[in-house]
Amino acid sequence: MKKTFPSNYKFLILCLWIAFTCIPRIGQSQNTSNEQVKRLQRAIFIFNFAEQVTWQNQNNITDFKIGVLGQDRTFIDLKSLSQKRKIKNKQVTIVCFNSVKDVANVQLLYVNQAQNFDIDYILNKISGKNILLVSEDYSYKSSMINMVNVGDTFEYETNEKNIYRENFTTANSLQSHAVSSSEKWKKLYKTTEASLEESKKIEAEKQAEIDEKEKELDRKTKALLYKDETITTQKDSINSISNIAKKREKWIQLLSSESDLQQQKLESKIALERELEETILSQLAIVKAQEKNIRDSELRLKQQTDSITKQNATIKNNAKALEAKNEKISMQNKINYLLIGLFTLSLIGAYLLYRNINNKKKIAQTLKEKNAAITKQSFELEAKNNELEQFAYIASHDLKEPLITISSLIDILVEDYGTKFDEDGRMSLNFVKDSSDRMKRLIDAILAYSRLGKTKEYGTVNCNTVIDTLKDDLQNVITRTNSKVQVTNLPTIKGAELEIRLLFQNLISNGIKFTKPDIDPLIEVDAKKVNIKDIEYWQFTVRDNGIGIPKKHQERIFSIFQRLHSREEYEGTGIGLAHCKKIVESHGGKIWLDSEEHIGTTFFFTIPV
């Protein structure tokens, strides 16, 4: 494939240029802010400029050098592009200059107006050094090739005067594309394609021509040896050129595909960006609205916070008040509980009291009733007793009166008319008299018995004095019966003196009376203190040496009118011991006896101290 086609050389370069210029055009037509792309575009522009200018000594140089004036990032862009691309089939070297004075040994110098270098000064300095000046953003026709930022791409203009002064020859395309438009580059692209097709045909034709010429050459080989060498060199050069052409073809293909791809990318990017912009705008609107909303809500929030703070304060106050109230309430609760407890206690107490009082009332009621009953009964009893006593008294009194009359009249009879009766008559009168007398005594005894124990006024009774008086009263009997009455020191007791005297009288006269005829009566009277059931008593003893009382009769001797002997044996009414019993019992004591027949009897009686 390495064949030389010298006639096509120019055409190929044109094709290459078109291809190269396409890329920035694509970028130029697109409104993109992609700095990266623009920077690459710039570098590509610079490289393309270099390709379209012919240096007089370009075949002598080994390296194609590009200088960058000032601290410009274009240096980096150019450097990266120099790795991929060659200029005029030569290695490209990028150098940087800080000062215009230093600029030397470069084929192209790039300067940006942003670096503040005076363009006239630069032109002056590089004049005669065979350097092509590419400037950016400088004023019109001030430089050799001046690039201008138009939108997102570059335009350029050329100053032929300056270019030709440095003996540069430029490709026509450089001039023709100096003022650009998107229509133009599209047309160019199409014509380039068509011309590529054409050139392919021409190439094929030329191949055929070459084939023919080879045959011609073969035929002329022998004749033209001189020409042979030339052909060989031409072959070589063609070969190298064809190589370059092939390479350039590949480059074109690559670049076209790249540019296609980039175009697509850019389109999609643009679309995306538009969408993005729209979205951003709408979002901005939304954001603004939201900001407003947020501000409003912030305001509201602030208000709410304020009100919340106020409310918090109120709540705190309320809480304090509540706490105080709670304390109060708890205090009151405690007090209430206490009060309730007290109330319950008092209720219970009142209830208990009420029940107690009720019970007491009931008891009192029953007691009252019973008392009333008892009082009534006692009244009745007293009345009955009085009645009975009255009855006994009146009965005996009324019985006594006719009896007295009888006995009195018998006395008159006996006294006045006794001599007129015979013996039997007189004896009968005597019997009547005796009987009436005995009846009188019995009636008197009943009367006395009925009156006993009625005395309630007890005085102090000295028993020694009582016995002394008694002894005086019974002096006749004592002397007649030759009796002895022995008395130890007796106490002074509380009682009715008359009744106490009657008591001693009955007991002593009984002792004197009931004796065997041949024995002198001996009566001993004694007293001692005893304690029966925690009550102190005086226990009196009256002992005799009389006939004694059989055990079987000891029970009944205290009953009224009970006699153990005939009146002929021992006279008496049979009421004496009944009297004694009544007297002792009415004084709150007891009477009993201890007796042995034929030896004697001991009477015991007690009187409370």
Place this chain on the structure above:
Amino acid sequence: MKNKIECVLLIDDDKVTNFYNKKVLTKHEEFKEIIAVTSGENALKHLTEASKGLCLKPNLIFLDINMPAMNGWEFILEYNKLDKKFTKDIKLVMLTTSNNPDDYKRSKEIETVNDFINKPLSIDLLSNLIENHYEKKITY
């Protein structure tokens, strides 16, 4: 010394007692006139008449306690209403079967009652009575 006491008034509802008492009084020679009535009302009637000089004024009255209608104590109440000038030199003696000490005590409390004796009346009792109530007077 004969007939020291001009007139005796016996007051007893029992005619037999009056008879017996009259007999005893008659036996005693000191009593000249003996009048017996069977009730207090009759006795009062007699005394009223005597105060007017219509009949004999008694020097001594024997009064029974137990009588129907007006008993001895009731008679004394009426007797005390009589003119004191008239009754002051009359001796009033209770003559009763009662040996009830209450009756005796009661009679002691009455100023008009001069003595209290139990039946039956006897010569000895009368002599004792005269000794106690009249002979002292004489000695004066």
